[in-house]
Amino acid sequence: MISPILWKEWREQRWKLAFGTLMLVFFTGSFLAARVTSDREVAVVIWVAGGLILALHSAMGVFAPERANGTMNFLASKPVEPWKVFACKWLFGWLNVAGPMLACTLVLILFRPGDTTMMGLGAQRVIRGAIGGLGLATMFYTMTCCLAPRRAGEAAVGLVGLLVFVALMLHMVVAGSMVMEPVYRDNVEPSLLGKVLLFVNPLTWIAFVKPFHPKFGSPIMMILVQIVLFVLVVWIGLRKWQRSV
Amino acid sequence: MTQAAIQITDLCFSYGRKNVLGGVNLSVPAGSVFGFLGRNGSGKTTTIKLLLGLLKPSAGSCTVQKLDPAVDPMAVRRSVGYMAEDQQMYGWMRVGEIIKWVAGFYPGWDNKLVGELTDLLDLSPRTKVKALSKGQNSRLALLLALGHRPDVVILDDPTLGLDPIARKDFLRHVITLLQSNNVTVFFSSHLLYEIEPVADQVAILDHGVIIKTGKTDQLRESVRRFVFAPKPDATLNRLEGLLDVTHAADSVAVTIEDCDDAKRTAIHEASTNSIQETALNLDEIFEAYVIGNRGTVEKRLALTADRAREASAND
């Protein structure tokens, strides 16, 4: 019973995907061509800022329009489990974020094959950067669309996204100063609790783009904490969706 | 005894602090056309959503073809045809696309039947849903409800917003497509004059409880209004079958249901002189049931609140 849902979400999201990809690739190409700043900086801006903006915009258009258009009841009354609909919608919203980002990563890799600056980054670094940017964007996208109130309209979801971003920044400032400062200042390994406190913030995905101090160890722990956070947020979002008929 | 296609027992539903349904009891015989009548906001849509498992009851239960929507809503939705009130569908899809889309949810979809219905209901597969008129939208919604050949069809105010001609046409389709194939039809409306010619039975829902169930062909005859000058000691509130009492100067108008000779005698005994007996039209009959003052309206509402409170206390 999933294929009609996949078809519908694809048809509803495909133009957004095309537009998003085009826009981001255009900006990437323009920044690189204009040589406004180093390629590395362009990469950071695209992966972090571009990812966040895409994530916010996509999250606004994932669940809210179904209610705003009045089609919620029509969809909910079909013999299909709500979690399947939720999963499909999340997936296509995510593709709207991941698609453009991956396209831009490709541009970054291909644009200047002979340029030592880019090559200096190395393919491995580019891939790590892309993963970091995508990880952050995915978490931000999921948190925004899942934590918004049940009957929120698109604009309200956007507001929630901004609040989430502000909260993450504040948390990073506090946790950063509490946990990161001693590490950088005294070269001390942070405690387990400290690590978890820091890693629970999706902004730590930026460590893939610009690595943390080596005392933080391998990124595996960060990824695990993020997965737990992801599952928790998705669970909250699914409950809200199931109750929003 | 024909088994009930839809059985509702002591169904209660609250939304936060608000009691929407306070113990609905209803039995729809298989193969019948059942009219569910009530004012806007009386709880009709809530009842229907409970039947489809879109909401979970606070107390009580209901079954559709022996399936419990609170336990297995998917099974109920697969076996039932449903048309929502003012059904909004995906405007960007074309008629042909939305039919294919809905078909994907039902293994038993009958393409040949749908093809015939598309012609009969005058719908063109190429038209975009957002370009459909209200009448076409309703017919499309009906078609989508019938494609998998359900044995039970639930229509929530299907003629809302339709002009009188489109409304009659729609009801005509209900009779020729559904009743003649022995499909059980459960449809809600706030217009008694729409339900009465088409339904076998009608149940009136008011403030979350059923206040009347009966055969539609007896309604016109059974409700009567008597105007007379009452004796000073007459206890009008005790009259059997009383629906409404209105006073004016020195006379009183009393509306009685299930009128028979015994009740007429009781009226004679309460009156000082001649009695004028009139029949009522369907709007007036509906009014008498729903807003008629029989001195027990407040009691009835209090009963509803009590029952709902009891139900939530037992959870």
Add this chain to the structure above:
Amino acid sequence: MFVRIESSSAVPIYRQIVDQIKYQIATGTLKPGRQMPSVRDLAGKLAVNQNTILKVYNQLRQEHLLEVDRGSGTFVAAGAQTLRAAERKEIVSKILGEAVVQAVHLDVSVDQLHELLDKQYEAIDKQRLQGEKRGTQ
């Protein structure tokens, strides 16, 4: 076949249809031997519950105004106008009873009532003649 349902009347729908079919038989609009629409067709045409139409046809069959030919359908009975005299008088007497009650309320005298009766008979006879003429053309 024309049937009209009065939505604001106190008369139940099935009785309205029964009365109108009887009237059409009495005035010759529906002739003996003429085939009636099927229950499903008539129900669809009037947008009325099929069980109501079934009730109508059953009642008219019991009064020997319609007859069923298994396989072919329902027809106006051959002897449709020849009901037993007592039965016929009974039906009319009931209607007259209601008319008299109304007449008394509205202060119409017995003589005036007689006049009105004569006028009604004239009108129907005229209609029947016209119906027969059209039938033979």
